[in-house]
């Protein structure tokens with residue numbers, strides 16, 4: 001007898017995208033609706049929390065409805081509602097969370113609170129690579145830089161994380177400092193493509209003996225370099241700065257990942273989080289991993305940035321595991337990987 | 341008409357079930373707990389205790405503001421998703437009118453106020469006439485210290501309601517504060533007001549209804565100011 005199909009409605013509102021999705025059996029995407037606010041926040045140079053929350057409440061129900069309509073799935077057919085409860089902006093999280101809780105309550109459906117970072121890791125199950133645990137994961141986003149072992153669908157072991165700025169945060173801050181539009185990460189990558197990555201030597205923060213990261217020193221070095229040039233009245237080749245900075249940060253991420261592969265003997269490493277869309281990082285990590293006998297898996301482009309597919313997928317495995325959240329579930333803006 | 345009323349505009353988390361103007365059940369908590377943690381469990385208990393089935397609900401009414409932005413969004417997202425899930429109409433009502441429902445007495449000027457941060461208040465004026473609530477002055481934002489002068493010009497017996505405990509009101513035979521136990525929003529009033537508006541055809545779309553913020557976000561206000569200077 002075949003098992004009954006499981007339909008999970010995923011909801012995501014942790015930052016500047018309102019998203020909903022229906023995923024069947026954890027791996028089949030039936031719909032993926034994302035309402036992005038990036039153009040709205042651009043003039044402010046970054047996400048304004050109050051504006052983000054206002055946009056979420058405007059869009060949450062239409063987005064959720066479209067996800068169900070696109071999937072041709074009725075509310076009755078939905079087996080559980082999975083929702084991001086952290087980390088993220090508290091006011092933003094609360095919109096999606098409140099709607100998810102109310103819907104679960106109204107329909108007596110299970111509620112499953114999902115860790116957004118675990119969602120990013122699980123986006124890799126939809127990369128079409130038939131990925132199965134155990135594997136390594138490198139999570140790189142605006143708020144996080146972590147290396148972890150995904151031992152099975154419900155067990156994650158943190159190897160190391162950033163002690164100060166996250167990689168994505170360094171990208172964003174440097175971009176802002178160079179006057180590039182928000183979001184800064186993709187802008188740096190674009191600019192770097194035309195620059196010489198070997199033109200400027202920035203310090204490479206390796207923190208030997210641990211899997212931890214530290215990028216605030218590198219960020220300061222880049223800012224100091226630009227300041228120094230400005231003071232001396234020299235013209236700055238922004239493309240060279242971007243390329244050299246990107247090369248340094250990617251080198252650290254790849255080096256640490258290679259060490260982790262060697263130490264754990266795992267044969268696969270996945271990329272997760274907003275910065276996983278960076279082509280430069282993808283290529284360097286694929287090459288680096290290959291030199292130590294491992295393969296890189298990364299999410300498809302649409303699933304690199306925030307979305308609800310990854311929340312529904314993570315929710316599916318939690319559902320199977322018997323995880324359920326109480327109606328008292330609150331937003332956890334500083335939730336860490338592997339935390340409940 | 342079986343109606344659920346929800347108000348999370350202030351620190352009070354208050355919900356009620358009414359039918360034909362009769363309050364069947366109400367659950368109100370004012371101890372500074374978060375609405376996010378409390379609202380749905382509170383509803384769960386209300387339905388369990390009354391034995392009323394959620395699917396028998398006919399209308400959901402929610403307090404739309406003004407009030408705490410985050411609180412309003414929690415209430416509205418909850419009301420919208422419930423109405424959507426149950427496929428029933430939803431209506432959002434003014435929090436200031438909800439407050440005026442606490443004192444349905446003719447010929448008294450009612451001044452419900454809500455904290456608008458940084459010493460400012462949202463205020464509107466109402467009067468009851470033979471069971472009908474009438475608006476005397478529409479909602480505005482003003483500094484707390486101007487409120488007294490604003491009310492005095494009406495030269496009428498006035499009662500302040502809402503978040504007025506930080507206001508300094510000089511001794512005046514015309515102006516008084518509603519008693520503490522009658523000052524804050526009630527889910528039952530939200531439901532009563534909602535039912536009335538619903539019957540008058542005032543339903544709202546649960547797609548895209550926004551809280552009644554009255555003003556733009558601080559970031560947008562600053563941005564507008566910068567643009568004017570240019």
Ligand SMILES: [Zn+2]
Pocket residue numbers: 116120141273274305306
């Ligand atoms: Zn993310």
